[in-house]
Amino acid sequence: MTIKHLFLALGTTLLLAGCNETKQAVTVGADQRGATTTAPPGYAGTDNEPDFSAYKSYSWASQVRDEQNNAYFLNDLLFKTMLRDAVANEMASRGYQYMPSSGDLVVNFRVFEQPAEIKTMDNMGTGYWGSSESYAYDTNRFGEVKLDKGSIIVQLIDRKKGVEVWQGYASGLTDGNVFDKNKDKVYSAVGAIFDKYQYRGDKL
Template identity: 30%
Template sequence: MKWYVTLLAGSGLLLSGCLMSREARVESDYSYAGQFRRYRTYEFISGDGINSDTSRLGKAVRDAIRSRLKIQGYRSAAIRRRPDLLVNFRLFEGDMRFRGYAQDDFSKWVKTGYSEDEETPNQDRKGYQPVRLILAEGTLLVTLIDNKTNRAVWNGYASGVSVPPGPQGEIVLRRSVRSIFDQYHVFTEGYLSGQNTANETDE
């Protein structure tokens, strides 16, 4: 099942969605097909604007993402090596309308070790329950894409992100990245026990 729009994590937000729709929030969502325990390496998708290497704001976001992924055991893909994950991010200005989906807590889902694929029977699929959201006054969206299937497996977003000019804007974005990845409670397999000593080197 292909999907790109943000999925809403946490069914509790459904009850308070109307009241909180204009307030800042940090949330995440995920694909039931994600192989989260198998991912170890990553690389960024290049692009224009904030995604560009020449953008100071883009560099601030990239550096913040690199630092956080390194802490969790992920490594930048070595030259000529295919990364497990592709990382994309985008900063939206103003209010946004998103179609999200109510889901179980991400950490609990990862602990189950369960993952859907094309062979999963329909009666065993979780399914996505849609809900409409309004994200207020600026949203930073980070998407992790499974490079093998070319499908997004995790989205994290912070709304209410107002980026002032100059160095202060970089500080705001770095803090937003940290808040977003607080939602991604996944360490690479064996990393905490010291077993994940991959041969890849950080670039």
């Protein structure tokens, strides 16, 4: 091997190593109410679990419906629409009927470009929940969630009881140091989140 070829090979190796360092694996997690004794009374099933068989329909939270609010989607309305379509696709594939209002479940979601720790609903951001959405103040929600940069989090709320019953999240959706908005990757990440959700809105 000539000196020229040696330097070329070394340069290629370093370039590949640099690319590998910028790529980050997407990690997925989910939490379901019922694992602790702090769940509100009246829930069906064991360990105070909510009765997921009672949920047949869903509606969007107010900030998701607001076509002018892109604050939680990197100030990009097209990206917000893409993400909403991805979540809607997953809900429909599980037999849930969309209702503009009064759905059994209220669905809310957002992205985080930078690392974040979610301890209370306040950490989701002012305006993430509307003033009439009382579940924003659910004190019996899940424990702390640590999200890496490039994260999507989805939350499902029992409308009647006003409490969060499930949340799923994916982290590491990045292209270098910025959020990766590639449609295929976003749909794949949302699909991976809902792979953690083991329920349906129909009898299939």
